[in-house]
Amino acid sequence: MRPSKLTAEPVSRLVDELGRLPGIGPKSASRLTYYLLRASREQALALAEAILELKERVFLCSTCFNITETDPCALCLDPTRDRSIICVVEEPLDALALERTGEYRGLYHVLHGAISPVDGIGPDKLRIRELLERVERERPQEVILATNPNIEGDATAMYIARQLIPRGITTSRPASGLPVGGDLEYADEITLGRALVGRRAL
């Protein structure tokens, strides 16, 4: 926001900072700022402390590169997890989504992105080298390539599979198909095609 005689400097500074957050435009940024201006001191401090703690106490696990407070992270240390299987995901939130299914008991590896030539993102900008080193070290039986089922995710999975298969590691990719509650009529041809190829006996 442009500084004006009507707005105090700390106000316009917070509006600017909030306006940089994803999904927040100048109007929302002003609304949040004026809300905080009227909120209690405790509430504002709690928010400020939460942000500080986030930056000071959270970092990446040196094994799986998920976000963590301890290194290695709690999941990498958990003795009940199946160490023979590593699931590769693009973002920490993807690991969280898989965890919520309760169907997976193995370990994770977070790449922090996907290969995208159009955006200038190559394998060197992701945690792929670390994955290959980890696979050499831990020798899992299987690596699940759970990158997103889109063009970037597919390209990333193909690239990693090309490195892992010669090392004798089984690689797999989650099935893709029709969403639960979906409508065949609206399915695109790629999804429908993959769903047919991957059909199951009843």
Next chain:
Amino acid sequence: MGRDAPSEQFESAQQQHRARLYRSNAIILRRRDTGEADRILTLLTEAHGKTRVVAKGVRRPGSRMAGHLEPFSVVQILVARTRGLDIVSQAELRSAFSAMRQSERAVSTAGYFGELLDLLLPEEQVVDGVFPLATAALELLDQGYDPRSVAFVFEMGLLRCLGYRPRVDRCIVCDAVLQPVSNAFSVEGGLVCQGCALARHALIPLSVNAQKLLRLVDRGEIEPVLRLRVGAAVWSELAVVVHTYIARIAGRELSAPRVIHELRLD
């Protein structure tokens, strides 16, 4: 009549502007996540050239549009005009180029096309020939032609559409007919003969075979370029020339070729 023409033009432009919906074939060039589950797409549309639109809710697995809006596919879209970014209201896949998606080299070459089109095309302006060129290039990738040859044909076609067709029959300095020897390429826009090349800097040497390919494409002889067995060395010679020339036109380095190199697909 001469006096009426501008006002008629103005009215038809206004009418077009007032149309709140438009339908067009489009290629998705790139996309970026925004908001809770939305994406901003950069499209090459047949009707309005390069444009940016919002696709609402497409990151949710249940989205009916998501599968129809993958990069480098041809879709028919219905777009609602708004005061801000236009919104995709319907999308239907026309060509998914599924075979192209199975090949790392082909799909990363498509990514390179996306970068070139986004970088070089003006916004909201139709450049004649670009949409059919891009569609044809994706089809060739899908049919399994060598992505290096498809990329070369596409690059030269795009440069021609944009008015940057390099001169490849005569020396751009002295206008002499080029001899069948190793000449050089200048980012000023064409080939330079050996004599003139001696006195100049920043030229890229080009072998006789690479020059032949330049001339074939320049004459519109696409089939032979796609079918010829060309060595890797000649392709990298041409890639250096074309990337340097395009970087000069665009005013910045290209990033997709660097990523393709990193992927070590050879």
